[in-house]
Each structure stands twice: as structure tokens, then as C-alpha cells.
Amino acid sequence: MKLGSLLIFSLLLAAGILTPAVADLRDLGVEPLQATVTGRPLGLGGAFVGLADDPQAALYNPAGLAWNKGVAISAQDGNNISVTQAYPSGNNYAFGFALLKSQLSKIIISPTEEANFFNTTAYLSYGAKLTFIPWLEQNVFFQRFALGFSVKGIVNQTLQRTGQTDRSATGWDVDLGMLWRPEDWWSVGATLQNALPKSSGAAIKWDIGSSEGIPLTTRLGGAVKVIGDIGAPIFSDGHEALFAGEADFTNQQSFCRLGGEYGYFKTIYARLGWQQANSLTGLTSDITYGLGYRNELWGCDLAGYREPTNNQRYVTFSLLYFPADWIILRSLDIERPQLMLEQPIEMISLQDNISTYDDKIEVSGRVKPGVSVYINGLPVDIGADDSFKTVIPLRLKKNLIMVEARYQGEKKSWKYKVFRKTRIYVPDAAQSKNVTEKKEKVENLMSLGVIEIKPDASFVMEAGITRGELVSWLVKSADFPLAAVSRDLFVDVPFDHPLAPFIKAAVDRNLIKPFADGTFRPNALVSKKDGDIIFAKFGTSNR
Numbered sequence: 001m002k003l004g005s006l007l008i009f010s011l012l013l014a015a016g017i018l019t020p021a022v023a024d025l026r027d028l029g030v031e032p033l034q035a036t037v038t039g040r041p042l043g044l045g046g047a048f049v050g051l052a053d054d055p056q057a058a059l060y061n062p063a064g065l066a067w068n069k070g071v072a073i074s075a076q077d078g079n080n081i082s083v084t085q086a087y088p089s090g091n092n093y094a095f096g097f098a099l100l101k102s103q104l105s106k107i108i109i110s111p112t113e114e115a116n117f118f119n120t121t122a123y124l125s126y127g128a129k130l131t132f133i134p135w136l137e138q139n140v141f142f143q144r145f146a147l148g149f150s151v152k153g154i155v156n157q158t159l160q161r162t163g164q165t166d167r168s169a170t171g172w173d174v175d176l177g178m179l180w181r182p183e184d185w186w187s188v189g190a191t192l193q194n195a196l197p198k199s200s201g202a203a204i205k206w207d208i209g210s211s212e213g214i215p216l217t218t219r220l221g222g223a224v225k226v227i228g229d230i231g232a233p234i235f236s237d238g239h240e241a242l243f244a245g246e247a248d249f250t251n252q253q254s255f256c257r258l259g260g261e262y263g264y265f266k267t268i269y270a271r272l273g274w275q276q277a278n279s280l281t282g283l284t285s286d287i288t289y290g291l292g293y294r295n296e297l298w299g300c301d302l303a304g305y306r307e308p309t310n311n312q313r314y315v316t317f318s319l320l321y322f323p324a325d326w327i328i329l330r331s332l333d334i335e336r337p338q339l340m341l342e343q344p345i346e347m348i349s350l351q352d353n354i355s356t357y358d359d360k361i362e363v364s365g366r367v368k369p370g371v372s373v374y375i376n377g378l379p380v381d382i383g384a385d386d387s388f389k390t391v392i393p394l395r396l397k398k399n400l401i402m403v404e405a406r407y408q409g410e411k412k413s414w415k416y417k418v419f420r421k422t423r424i425y426v427p428d429a430a431q432s433k434n435v436t437e438k439k440e441k442v443e444n445l446m447s448l449g450v451i452e453i454k455p456d457a458s459f460v461m462e463a464g465i466t467r468g469e470l471v472s473w474l475v476k477s478a479d480f481p482l483a484a485v486s487r488d489l490f491v492d493v494p495f496d497h498p499l500a501p502f503i504k505a506a507v508d509r510n511l512i513k514p515f516a517d518g519t520f521r522p523n524a525l526v527s528k529k530d531g532d533i534i535f536a537k538f539g540t541s542n543r
Helices: 002-017 024-028 039-043 062-067 433-447 467-478 500-508 528-541
Strands: 070-077 080-088 093-110 113-129 145-161 167-183 186-193 203-206 211-213 217-228 239-249 254-264 268-279 282-294 298-307 312-321 340-342 347-349 354-356 360-366 372-375 378-380 387-393 397-407 410-420
Touching: 039 268, 039 282, 039 298, 039 312, 062 093, 062 113, 062 145, 062 167, 062 186, 113 167, 268 298, 360 397, 372 387, 467 500, 467 528
Parallel strands: 354 410
Antiparallel strands: 070 080, 070 312, 080 093, 093 113, 113 145, 145 167, 167 186, 167 203, 186 217, 203 211, 217 239, 239 254, 254 268, 268 282, 282 298, 298 312, 340 347, 340 360, 360 387, 372 378, 372 397, 397 410
């Protein structure tokens, strides 16, 4: 923590002492060597420095390359295109490359003058965790901390101004970045973009012989995944909610950026962002939006945003590819852990879709030296012999047990489904082959809430079932909507009867009929003949 704070402090200090002077481009509000042309970051309002979790990290925070791989192609039109690549080594560091072609048109200078700006820039980047240094390999902080840099050069740059000769230029500069991910669900990052002063030679050199320094931009940001699977503060299997924020500073303008992303089963994403710019031309703000798709091999993003320099709105599309043979970190040599479920009578392997009557489950196993284990996001104590044992409470219905093995920044996870059932009692007098065969099915219905009992009561499976019980089970299992009952249904079913909504749902669907005398008789037993008729109607209604 102290080292991370020191690095952030150093970045802030550098922002105050390294800012170079600028000339023509400053007057226009143009930031050369800045890249905001890619889909996902724009959908988040540009708040990407503290996230940097896809191949476009080289443009925003090169330190993020240490966790990324793949190729991304983004385009607004034929004059605004970018190609980025993150190529991992498999040893906690990666190389990045980017080529950008950008254009800003109709930049208003005065009522009678406007400018157009064209730029082509190439990036060479590197991002690494410091665990490649032997004495830092086992340090937990450095397993989650990365530094990076980008050397970027202007291949071609042209400035057109009304009434003036077109001017072209070349130039270069360096970006520095850091990214810290203390947990899987939150991260912070910072960059110094255009970090070198003009005196070092990092400058824009115009064709008329003049040169100007490239304005330094300091960007500080963070991201937090509040809803997710393993490790997130709020657990949800299949749903994610992420928020990102960022503040950018130069000597001529500042930005505040905020963004949010909702993900469905790590496949479909919706994004919303907000960015506010305070520049020489005044205060402007804008809402951005985006959509995305991901799978293991490729993805695509769509985003809309407003460019504050010329106050025009753009739509950007990105296509991403994640080659399967590009490895971010060499595979951890560990098989799926053999966990054990202990019960009073027997010991069986923990497998998916296991059923149990117990309100807890004991999980044990063994790991390789140096591997830590997390179960449902909580660390498990590892013994001197590399074994572990813990007890996980179970709730009725379905339980998801998530086991995660971590080693030097890499993790592998497995999910196990456990179904806790409600036990029912079958009296000796009711024991028969037919009743026993149906016992497990009834237990499953009780565990799923189709059949309900009070917490302090026991369910006794007897030979008969009442009309009220039957309709409640059918309505629950079919998930029929329940309407409010404001008047008495039958002589023996007042509006406030506990089963009134279920009886109304069943009668309205003609699954069961009242008696000719105007009674429903919810406590009367259902005969086999009547039951067969009701179930035949129920099956027809569910086709």
C-alpha cells in the first residue's frame, strides 16, 4: 500500500513540474498523440485508465497490457481508424502495438475561421508485473501491480486553417502508466501521457522549422465491479455491474469521466457514460452510450459520443479478436481439486448437481505448495501438509459452491451445484412401494417451495392429498400469476383464506371445479379418479 501511494504521489508531482509549453495546437484545443477512438472505453465515457482490461489498453494505460491479449480494430469512418494489439509473453509481461489515423474537422476558431486536423500515430508499448524479478516473484503486492510505457511517434500530421498555408509535422513522446488490482473486483490506475519535456527532444516539429512541446496529460482513475461472481461484494451468477471513474488534467483543460457497464453472462454488455470538459472554450458535458458482445475468441463494441473539440457527435465500432494460443500467463499445473463431502454414513466426491439433506457441507482437499484456496470468495486456511478443510452452510433449494485456486497472480475456478432437500416423514402405516417411489419427488417439490411447510413443522406423507393442497402445488409448479382476491370465492373459501389466490387461479383455468352446492371443500381429499382428471387438464394447459 505504501509503495502504491508513493507511485501515485510521484505521478501527481510530475504533473506539476513537467508540463511543457504549447503553441498553435493549444489555441485550437487539440491534443496531439491522444487517442479516444475505441468502442468500449468511449461507451464508458472514456473512463478507462483505472480499468484497462482489453487490447486497447496501450492507448489508455500501457500497464494494463500485463493482463491482456488480442487485436482490436476500431473505426468511426474512413478517416478515423485504429488498430491495436496486446501480445503477451506468458510471463507476466506483454508488448503492445497501435496505429491510429484520426481527423478533427470544422474546429471553430472564429466566426470566419475554422481548422481541420489530420494525424497518423504509431505506438510501441510494454506492460509488466515486476514478478519477473526473482526476489519479487512471491510478493503479493507485485503480483497485482504493473508498470508500463509507450513510445509513440507522429507518422504524419497536417493542420489546415482558413486563409493559411497547410502545415505538416512529425514528432514523438512517451506515456508512463501504472495499474494496481488489489482484488479481482476493483483497481486503480494512473498515466502520464506525453511525459517528456520539450528539452528532451520530445516535441512536434513543423515543416516551417518551428517546434512546440506536446502538452502533458495526467490521468487518474479507478474501477469497481460491485456485482459479479467470485470475489465481488454482491454475488450474482450471470450478472455483472461495473463502475469506472477518471479525472484528466492538462495545462489547458480538464476532464471528469464516469461510466457504468452491465453484463449478462459475460456475453452481452450495455454501457452508459458521462464526461465533462473544462477548457479554454468553456464547460461542456456529454452522455455517451455503448453496447458490446464477448465470447472466448472475439467481441465487438458500439459506442456514441460527442467530441468536445469540434462539438460533433460520432459513432464508433470496434471488432476484437483474442487468439486462443496467446497465453497471458503460463498455465498453472493443477488439476480440478478432488474435494470431499463428509456425511455420517459415507464419504463421496463432491460433484455437480449433488443432493443432500444436511444444512451444511464439509469440503476438504489438498493443493500444491504455494497455492491458496478461496471458497465462495473467502480464503481457506491451508495446513502444513497443504491440506484444507472447511464447512459451508447450505440453504434450501439450490446452492452454488465456487472454489478458486490462486498462484502468483493466476487463478483457476470451478463451480459446484449442491441441492439441499427437505426431508419428509412417511408413517409406517403409509409405507408402500408406490409411496416410497414418490417420496424423493415430493421432497424436491418441498425444497423448491412448491410445497410449503412451517419452519417448526414436519411434513408427513400420507395416502391422501386435499383439494386445497393440490391446487396450490399445481399453481406454484406452473408459476401461474396470482391475482388479488377482494371478495369471498365460495361459501367455505372467504377472500382472506390462505389458499384463496391459488384456488382462484386454478378455477379460472378450469383445472378444478367447485361442488354444485357452492362449496369448494379445500380440506376434502382428492380421489385417484378426480386426480387423474385434474392432471390431464393441467397437462393440456401447459402445452
